[in-house]
Amino acid sequence: MNWQNKVMKMLDAQSIPQLPGAIRLADYAPPDWLVPEVSLDFRLSAGSTRVTSRLVVRRNGNHDRPLVLDGQNLKTSFAMLDGEPIDVVPVGERLEIAIVGDAAIVEFEVEISPALNTRLMGLYESEGRLVTQCEAEGFRAITWFPDRPDVLSVYTVRIEGDAALYPVLLSNGDRGAVETGLAGGRHAVTWTDPWPKPCYLFALVAGDLSALRDGFTTMSGRQVELAIWTSAADVPRCAHAMAALKASMAWDEAIYGREYDLGAFNIVAVNDFNAGAMENKGLNIFNSKYILADPETATDSDFDGVAGVVAHEYFHNWTGNRVTCRDWFQLSLKEGLTVFRDQQFSADQGSAAVRRIEDVRGLRAVQFPEDAGPLAHSIRPDHYVEIANFYTATIYNKGAEVIRMLHTLVGAAGFRAGTDLYFERHDGQAVTCEDWVAAMEAATGSDLGQFRRWYEQAGTPRVAVHERREAGKVIVELVQSQSPTPGQAVKLPVHMPFRMALIGRDSGRRIGEERVVEMREAVTRVEFDAVDEPVLLSLNRGFSAPVIIEAEASRTELAFLAGHDDDPSARWEAMQRLALSVLATDDDPAALVSAVAATLMDGTAGKLDAAFVGEAMLLPTESFIGDQAAMVDVEGIHRRREAARLAIATGLEAEWWAALRTYSGSGTALTPAAKGARRLANVALAYLVGAGSAEALAAARIQYETAATMTDRMGALSALVGTDTPERDACLADFHARFAGNNDVIDKWFTVQALSGRPDTLARVEALARHPDFSITNPNRLRSLVGAFAANQRWFHAADGAGYRLLGDQLLAVDRINPQSAARLAVPLGRWRRFDAARGALMRAQLERVTATPRVSRDVLEMASRALV
Template sequence: MKTDTAPDKVNKTWLKDYQQPDYGIRHTRLEFELSPQKTKVLARLQIGLAPDRAEGEPLILDGEGLELVAVRIDGQALAEDQYEVTDTQLIIPRVPVSFTLETEVFINPAGNTALSGLYMSNGMFCTQCEAEGFRHITYYMDRPDVLSTYDVRIEAEKAANPVLLANGNPVQSGDLPESDERPGWHFAEWSDPHPKPCYLFALVAGDLAHVEDQFQTKSGRDVTLRVFVQPENVGKCDYTLDALKRSMAWDEETFGREYDLDIFMIVAVDHFNFGAMENKGLNIFNSAYVLASPETATDMDYELIEGIVAHEYFHNWSGNRVTCRDWFQLCLKEGFTVFRDQEFSADQRSRPVQRIKDVRRLWQSQFPEDAGPLAHPVRPESYITIDNFYTATVYNKGAELVRMMKTLVGADDFRRATDIYFDRHDGEAATVDDFVICMEEASGRDLGQFRRWYSDAGTPEISVTDNWDNGNYTLTLTQKTAPTPGQPEKPARHIPVKLALVGTDGPLTDEELIELEGEAKTLTFSGLPEKPVPSLCRGFSAPVRLKQALDVADRLTLIQSDTDPFNRWSQAHLLAQDLIKSFAGQGKIDQPEEAVFAYANALGVILQDETLEPAFKAEILRVPTESDIVRSVEIIDPEAIGTARKTFRSILLKQLRPLLMQAWEANRTAPPYSPAAEQAGQRGLKNTALALLMAEPDDEVMSLIQKQIETADNMTDEAAAVSLAAFADRPEREQILAGFYAKWQHETLVVNKWLAWQALSGLPGALAEIQRLMAHEAFDLRNPNKVRALIGAFAMENPGTFHLADGSGYAFFFDRIRELDPVNPQVAARLLTATENWRRLEPGRRGKLSEKLKALCATEGLSKNVYEMAERLADGE
């Protein structure tokens, strides 16, 4: 539903106002007669007054976009004066203490472009009900603390929809009697015995093929595993099945959690607002995170599939069996489950490299969020629409909070705590406090101060000062968190800091855990042979910023001599950032060119170290992007940043070219292709070396690009070479891009990569190219994946083009937001996060972008999603 854009007309939901529901729904039976434009939904709900509620409370059900046909209580139809229907609710003033409510409604799946509720994707019926999509299907108490068992009957035309799926276990299926109104129809019935909130309901119907496997649980139960896809994609599901089986085994071993139904299903759909959804027993996935073959998927695609399959499966316990009481507790299921999928991926691949990747995502998405107008606590206090709080803060920072608790209580007590949590709250809707209490009970620790991490927004900064005096070393850590919207005061937090001291030839002390609970803490070390360099927050033990006065020599010591892989990488990454910033006139490194030579020498040593994994070398060799620099500077000047990064890469290339050529040649993998860690690491190093060689795309390097394209037996290598060509101002560029599209134009997911590469290009005329691609046959504004590939990549990761000095990038972007909002407000609102750093732009650009945000806020008829996001972004101006 659209809402008036005036602020006083927009109602917020507040955590402090939470009240338990007046009624519960013991059992839900749903019957669907599927039709693209007019689906009939019969809901039969067994409802009872909550134990502590007085009789006489009205029954209030949520519902939006529904055509109500009938309302019945215990079989008796209600007259129109016995209930009230608004745009968002069905209200029945007088109901019995216990009764059966029946409603009949019609809905229009084909017209549901917002992809929330029941909609259609390429002729297939599918659902997305989290967070508040179920109200678009039928009238219901659409809140996560109302748990019910479900029986579902689906009826549909058999020829168009031979496969009919819902949550739970299959009960029966068959053909329906022939009739003139419904010739050739059939039905299927499903039953889910586990109480669940309606946001976990799922239905899929369409012409689908599937691949099947079996998994035997530790207790000896056989579970059928099926992955459903469009028939032409049936050969691209093997890795998804393999990842699912490994996830199930890992969760049994690591957390003691066993699957509880007879069947587990995954369905791939092309139109999806998220990555995937953990609906009980019937996970619905964006097809990008299911379909993979060596020819069409990159190593990164395989990694994402593995991690997302694990994430959604792990939700079976951390989200489904134990769900969240209200949407303010979203981090309870998402933060915990992200932590679980990160641990799974670390065990499947390289733990140090996985940690680097997880923290890089946090730095790229969550730290900027915490530092800008969109800052909010991991457990927010209010919202207009909960869709806007599926954020990096809730997911990624939420995972870091779970990780910190594990650090503080220890691995054994952490496992005991999760056992208590799952056993105590199985079948319930829980809160963050319930989770923390289990940690306290298992460990005997008081985590009262730690709870501030959930209620306070912002990233703490730890300032580091030290003193060296003839073998004695004093180190002082001081914490401070800057004000965030609505939270000017920030008390000290409980911060676990893993620490070691490093010298020229390696560690001088063993790693220890320091708990910073007050504003400051001083540590003293004696008998050291040399002045040490502190290695702080090893393994990124807390989501904080470190403010250290380390010179280039100190940082090179950590890069070359620290035994903590994460800190070696982080120091290399941050030093590279500072060098680029110095070239751009915003750094603090004198003579940056000379410092780059020393930095290059350190990288050269790492490249030649045979004891290090290729995947780690690839990460440490990767040059920060322009977007990385934009996120780290005080004043954003995209042109200066782009020029500085080019300068840095050119100097680095002059020093490392022979080693880069050697790395490219030595890490070419022999067939057959494998997405496993060893081969993926080799390809990662080879292609990162190639990317740095393309800092100067001369004829020799372009011949490597052409050679790799022509000889590649996998999409990882082909995509790496073609994408690098897309960023190069070379005459071969157009031919390479055209050839790639001609080869892969019938593979939608591959074409999306092609769109993104052009959207990311910072070449002259890039905006005009993006505008032309809007009209290309490969683009569709109704498909979120394509919107993210073209418009999202341009706005989020191409600062040079997005922030064109004349404001044309902003004009194009805001026109697309207005165009997209009526089609899919969730996706439109998320795209707006590209503007969260506008206050740090140089004055000319800042003024242009500010005016665009203000104009958007004043636009009539905006969705709640876009209005809330625009208002938060523009607030204060």
């Protein structure tokens, strides 16, 4: 029975940990052999690269087990043990070498072909350059090695290549010897990284690259050479990333006391990359999307994304590199913690309120549905088949929320003391989530035993809120509960901070101090002193816990909170709840229109930040509305939301024109005020175009043609793309012609069409999939069209299943090239239970088609199989 048949035979939630090939946390054992020193010699060629490795190995413990090495698609030329040739016969992707003593030197020469490596893992070719990606298990595609994160080594790397093809040769650490004039027009550079690291942090880049250079002086006075490498033409677009890097270095010193530890820090931008970026020690490799930015080609959101990702990867130098993961089950140890740190940084650099709302919106859009479906897992999973499938919103975003709760519980000073102790205890080690929590306990004297359940339990807790009056006092009961998830039928109460306050129903002011309630039990009772006026509850302020709130409130009360709550997150949340209440029915949306009008008026009067107003004006997405229902009503949600948008647009048309005139023309500055003005102006333009007047269409066309920033150009194009007008067609054609050849910008052109609400969107996406600029080999381009279309709830879920067939076709085509990219495309189909029986059957049929396809990858098979459970 082949692996596929075994998987399909064992499809039930309880059996998933026993799937053939599954790796389980319970089976973890320390490595039998350590590799304290590694020397690598690369003789580069796109068609055939030869890698010579020299591993100093040491037995770990008292045992007689052999050295076990991992390898993938390696052609082994020779192997040596302590200088003597040995015969090696790999079994699959593993190689065993019997060693008599407790230490030895093992050497290999292998041949690999970067040009044929379409998986973009290991060493591969991208636009004539050679690039590595080794996380999670890509190093085994470079040479034989115990490819696991708890084997830490000091690396010396010599890179030799054609000086014309590869004039720049980069690796981790600091540069050493440079050899020029070698035979055949070749040259070589040696790099040494003195800090022990796991092999997943190894990096190499070779190619014709130019650099934006700068420097940074650390808090101890050391000079660090900074360089961002890309094509010569794109160097000017690296300035924002360089500024973000320097700001990140200074911020990490000021907030966490963490100083950079090498003489150089290099970043390379490449177009072909599975992820956003990689934190390799001293040589970060980035998807170009998160490096290249200027006002002509990048939106404000892109600029923020560049700064956030640059910060994230730099912060990994301590939370991920100097202290790394013991095993891949601990992935959130580095990713959740570092996401929280980059969120802190971004909040400090701009509008903290807007940043928090954006974080919450992203969490709800992706992670909450993940928690509610067949792919639910805890932030420290207990099993996996392919670790690449667990680079999820749960690991990253929910993981960050768990760190944020810890920060709230122990306070800023306690959190800093805990991180200091964590770094002091574990610098240079591969550790666990337990080690992190234990450091926090030791530094602060806190009891976090119950808090650890966040690491073990999947799913999103719900908090039901019940309020009553007793002798003038306000009594609130908070009841936490959680539904079963695959493999976890019983849930225990978790420990969480819950921020809440009282808002006067008459005065609109906060009454008394905000309370931070530590919820530990299934029912938590909170008592507020007697107050002189009726009150409304301001709940989960700052989104203090990643939970779903169940609290009764009338539309009138929600509208009042949306206009008066002094916590921005809670105020935004009240507007979202009001919108959901209206959009769940066919009622007149007058209450929502009035609330929008009040908030917009406060914005134009200068009482509210324009960026916040822009966020508050956005209706919940169709997907989020669907997530709140037991079953998604695709057509009904679309119809009601469009009706509400039209009512807001037409009912406030004069106000939208006033907002557009007030906030347009903010120039190219990246200050919070300028970005907020552009945000609100483009929201106003979208509503005006939605109202359908010729004047609004003309205004959008003029903004598109005269825009000083990509933010305003995309704002106009996004407003027009849903219309059936000559302006739409003209702007789409101009956009493609204007930015032809710029991959990052053309991605936007694909995405804006894939997300359109027009009835012909599916046909348009099918045509775009045949467009000369579309390529399934580039992950960014794939995401920009197919991934974006799968997020278009109305037309991806067309009743005839054509959207599902398109996704299934693309998934299977991509799987033959890049299984990691293909596996991510299976996720939208996994929500089949949330839809009506006819749609669910069509979605399930595509998953069954995938699992029945011969030679489908393990990556895809695991995702499709779990989705069918």
